[in-house]
Amino acid sequence: MSEKTIQLEVFRYRPDADGPGFQTYDVPFHDDWVVLDALNYVKDYVDGTLSYRWSCRMGVCGSCGMEVNGEPKLTCAAFLRDYLPGPVRVEPLTNFPVERDLVVNMDGFMSKLDSVSPYIVPKDEAGGGPSAEHLQTPAQLDRYKQFSMCINCMLCYAACPVVGRVDEFIGPAALALAQRYNLDSRDDGRERRYDVMFQDEGVWECTYVGECSEVCPKHVDPAGAIQQAKLSGALDYYKRMLTPWARRS
């Protein structure tokens, strides 16, 4: 009996060769194979020139995000059996420049991520000082924990139509991470993040399409984080207007 196969339609782009296009590969079908397994099969046994990113194979590293049949997916979590009878179309993430085949350029994303100071800014001496022990209750942890589960897979950027239309939009993951640190009781960086988060290309650019939350493999709900940031930003604005002498925290 011949082995069961499934067809992959893989986006190919090699800067040193012809223009972009699709290449089809027939790969063995196994019930427990994911799209990444199929790509690895192609790379190992059929066409070693195929380029793509991957690492952990277990939904933790966030490296293997691609468009699978037009939907942003972690290919290590997209089972071939869900795409029967095929073909399975694999493309690089939408809204990013393509470097080669399925590899996208992440520079813009990294610089947006960096712009929101995505780390705990220690409190000054008045707040206990950076070296002090800052205890946190389960309720305080609960305020931000969901937003801290991001693995920077960038699926949310591929799903967001605003990212596709406005290059400068800070975007879902970075804004959700900014909100995550703003909600952290140990953090003192709200003021530092204010200008980036609440500029025109910050939270206000989001129209709450909500697809970022739909595609998020870690259920971070960046759309919710951004709407919550809008609310706190609006409150901050009125506080600043009514009490211009007060220190912000």
Next chain:
Amino acid sequence: MGWTWWTQKPAYVHVFLREASAVFILAEVVLFAVLIHKAGQDAETYRAYLDFLWHPLMVVFHILALAFAVWHSVTWFLLTPSALPRQIAGRRVPAALVVGQQFAGLAVVSLLIALWVAWVGAT
């Protein structure tokens, strides 16, 4: 991404329809403002405007506007739990409570308006 971006996925279409509802709501507000203006004029002008509002094509438009308003309200109510802070006064608020309160509020306000209209009609 071209101007037809909103046709690319069903989810985008849903959002676009939610946003497009503003056009119908605005049109209904304008029609209502004109109605108030006409009410201050002579009876014949007012009645002619009422006839215009009851024209079959206008009735279709009103039904369409109502459908858009309902679509906007329902989809927005369902979105609000994630848009609000997870806790109020340090306690987690269940999503069903947030959504339920809004539908209950809508029902109460609609009932009050219906009763008021019925009362005005009866007197």
